[in-house]
Amino acid sequence: MSDATTEVKEDSTSDTWRSNVGSTASPEEEKTSFASRYSDVLGSVNQILDQVDWNQMGRIGKIIGIFTAVIVAQILIKGVLDTINLLPIIPGILELLGLIVVGQWSWKNLATSEKRTDLIQRVQTVRHEYFS
Numbered sequence: 001m002s003d004a005t006t007e008v009k010e011d012s013t014s015d016t017w018r019s020n021v022g023s024t025a026s027p028e029e030e031k032t033s034f035a036s037r038y039s040d041v042l043g044s045v046n047q048i049l050d051q052v053d054w055n056q057m058g059r060i061g062k063i064i065g066i067f068t069a070v071i072v073a074q075i076l077i078k079g080v081l082d083t084i085n086l087l088p089i090i091p092g093i094l095e096l097l098g099l100i101v102v103g104q105w106s107w108k109n110l111a112t113s114e115k116r117t118d119l120i121q122r123v124q125t126v127r128h129e130y131f132s
Contacts, residue, residue, distance in 0.1 A: 084090050109119045 084094070109115055
């Protein structure tokens with residue numbers, strides 16, 4: 001092994017940290033220094049925000065907002081469905097309810113030829129109204 005010593009260069013942040021650790025600053029001084037640092041940070045954030053083109057950010061913000069809303073809605077729906085599936089009898093009852101609703105709708109709209117023709121006419125009217 002060598003007898004050479006190595007020097008470690010310290011940056012100003014470590015000196016500041018060491019001086020702050022050993023200091024016994026009063027709460028008033030700490031509040032003042034925090035307030036001054038906080039105002040400095042807010043000033044620099046405001047400068048950065050003043051440089052942003054907010055006309056473009058409106059469009060981007062809307063897109064990000066829509067994506068965020070869709071993701072949050074999907075997470076909430078998954079949570080609700082997982083909670084429902086944990087209950088022992090509820091999923092079976094909901095399946096039965098779905099079959100009953102489909103059966104009633106089918107009986108109401110598909111039982112006779114006249115009802116089927118009327119249903120086709122309503123679908124074509126809605127389709128023409130929204131897609132034409």
